[in-house]
Amino acid sequence: MFAEVLASLSKGFLVTLELFAITLAGAIPLGLIICFGSMSKITPIKAVVKFIVWVIRGTPLMLQLLIIYYGPGLILGSNWWGSGEHGRFIATIVAFIINYACYFSEIYRGGIQAIPVGQQEAGAVLGMTKSQIFFKITLMQVIKRIVPPMSNEIITLVKDTSLSRIIALQEVIWAGQAFMKTSGIIWPLFFTGVYYLVFSGILTMALGKLEKKLDFFRV
Amino acid sequence: MALLEVIDLHKYFGKTEVLKGIYFSMEKGETLSVIGASGGGKTTLLRCLNFLEIPTKGKILVNGNCIFDANDERTLSEKEIRQNRLNFGLVFQNFNLFPQYTAFDNVSLALKLQAKERPDYKEKRREILKEIDEKSHGILERVGLSDKKDLYPHQLSGGQQQRVAIARALVLQPAVLFFDEPTSALDPELTGEVLKVIKQLAEEEMTMVIVTHEMNFAKEVSDQVIFMDEGLVAEQGTPDEVFGNPKNARTRAFLGKYE
Numbered sequence: 001m002f003a004e005v006l007a008s009l010s011k012g013f014l015v016t017l018e019l020f021a022i023t024l025a026g027a028i029p030l031g032l033i034i035c036f037g038s039m040s041k042i043t044p045i046k047a048v049v050k051f052i053v054w055v056i057r058g059t060p061l062m063l064q065l066l067i068i069y070y071g072p073g074l075i076l077g078s079n080w081w082g083s084g085e086h087g088r089f090i091a092t093i094v095a096f097i098i099n100y101a102c103y104f105s106e107i108y109r110g111g112i113q114a115i116p117v118g119q120q121e122a123g124a125v126l127g128m129t130k131s132q133i134f135f136k137i138t139l140m141q142v143i144k145r146i147v148p149p150m151s152n153e154i155i156t157l158v159k160d161t162s163l164s165r166i167i168a169l170q171e172v173i174w175a176g177q178a179f180m181k182t183s184g185i186i187w188p189l190f191f192t193g194v195y196y197l198v199f200s201g202i203l204t205m206a207l208g209k210l211e212k213k214l215d216f217f218r219v
Numbered sequence: 220m221a222l223l224e225v226i227d228l229h230k231y232f233g234k235t236e237v238l239k240g241i242y243f244s245m246e247k248g249e250t251l252s253v254i255g256a257s258g259g260g261k262t263t264l265l266r267c268l269n270f271l272e273i274p275t276k277g278k279i280l281v282n283g284n285c286i287f288d289a290n291d292e293r294t295l296s297e298k299e300i301r302q303n304r305l306n307f308g309l310v311f312q313n314f315n316l317f318p319q320y321t322a323f324d325n326v327s328l329a330l331k332l333q334a335k336e337r338p339d340y341k342e343k344r345r346e347i348l349k350e351i352d353e354k355s356h357g358i359l360e361r362v363g364l365s366d367k368k369d370l371y372p373h374q375l376s377g378g379q380q381q382r383v384a385i386a387r388a389l390v391l392q393p394a395v396l397f398f399d400e401p402t403s404a405l406d407p408e409l410t411g412e413v414l415k416v417i418k419q420l421a422e423e424e425m426t427m428v429i430v431t432h433e434m435n436f437a438k439e440v441s442d443q444v445i446f447m448d449e450g451l452v453a454e455q456g457t458p459d460e461v462f463g464n465p466k467n468a469r470t471r472a473f474l475g476k477y478e
């Protein structure tokens with residue numbers, strides 16, 4: 001029985017991991033684009049981007065997921081996502097990437113705006129180009145500033161993946177709950193917690209190492 | 220011929236006129252001190268000369284060549300602005316060292332980036348970098364920081380940081396080096412080491428413009444002193460003239476506060 005549970009939960013956790021990895025891979029760059037939009041000198045772009053970020057950050061991810069998954073079918077009468085597991089996965093990815101990109105964009109913005117303007121000016125009077133100033137001076141300081149808040153978001157994402165349970169994506173919680181229905185046992189559901197703990201433990205360690213690595217200077 | 224000549228420089232921020240027509244000129248090897256009450260436009264003047272602000276009106280000449288003329292319809296390209304800036308160096312009040320680089324790397328970074336643009340960089344990479352290293356070491360030695368070269372800014376005292384900042388500006392061999400209150404952010408016991416370095420540069424005939432509130436220092440090192448008041452040069456002369464026998468009532472009132 002234990003082996004069967006382990007196999008099933010591991011299969012579910014693989015979905016959790018995929019969701020986690022693809023969300024990060026999409027949200028980290030998309031967040032940068034949104035960040036530039038929210039700092040744009042073109043007022044309409046800035047206003048629209050800021051409004052979107054406000055809406056996404058001000059409403060629950062679960063609600064966004066439900067709207068993105070069911071919305072097209074109910075409102076437009078056509079289910080973009082298809083009915084299968086694949087469709088649920090894609091809809092989840094879309095919702096997660098948008099949501100996390102908005103959070104990341106605010107972290108980036110805070111990181112960039114926190115760099116004293118004197119740093120750029122010092123580079124400028126030394127004759128550096130704008131791109132040299134960005135890549136050789138600003139970037140490293142921004143990274144150092146955003147690693148701690150990004151770490152928090154990344155750990156939160158590990159746990160947020162379970163929200164996809166609401167549209168029956170077959171991730172680890174879904175796999176654990178399945179045993180309640182089929183075999184009347186609850187411990188597999190509890191056992192899913194071990195997966196989360198181990199994974200977030202590893203991530204916390206890795207991110208802590210990264211933070212340490214950047215300890216050689218102060219901003 | 221004057222090394223630097225500033226003609227009728229004006230700067231507006233919105234509707235406020237902060238510089239109202241600055242004129243001055245200086246010869247090669249001269250040290251010019253700029254004194255005056257805070258808010259008078261001293262920082263704005265230095266920022267304009269280093270193109271961190273674009274002057275609203277006026278001309279800037281280096282060795283008789285006009286490098287900036289606000290009347291010129293054409294706006295300067297980023298490249299031209301960069302080229303212009305290389306005539307000058309600027310030492311900031313709060314150092315603005317790059318925190319992620321060691322003292323040595325702070326000094327050598329700009330030279331290394333410039334070297335990459337040289338057409339012969341690929342073939343002569345080794346020699347070029349060696350030359351830059353030697354130059355940077357030499358400069359750090361001049362400001363007395365050879366033994367601190369591998370330390371990061373946060374590991375240095377304020378006085379040491381400012382000396383690194385001076386070295387960082389010097390290494391590019393600017394025609395004129397500007398200082399904006401180089402000791403104002405320092406604890407009193409640390410100002411001496413920075414002033415000593417600047418004094419040594421004055422003796423080596425580096426052309427310098429120093430905005431300062433250290434009146435005794437200004438008296439001692441300057442060839443010329445300018446008193447700036449509300450965006451204008453209110454008085455100008457040798458230290459003896461300006462400090463010893465100020466003609467302008469505002470200068471007298473200002474200097475009176477330092478006695």
Ligand SMILES: Nc1ncnc2c1ncn2[C@@H]1O[C@H](COP(=O)(O)OP(=O)(O)O)[C@@H](O)[C@H]1O
Nearest residue numbers: 232235237255256257258259260261262263264
């Ligand atoms: N970027 C700016 N925008 C608007 N006003 C400015 C700006 N920079 C400086 N000022 C104003 O210009 C005046 C002169 O400032 P500053 O050049 O810093 O004087 P100082 O260095 O002599 O103390 C001050 O009144 C200041 O408030």
Ligand SMILES: [Mg+2]
Nearest residue numbers: 261262263400
């Ligand atoms: Mg000032």
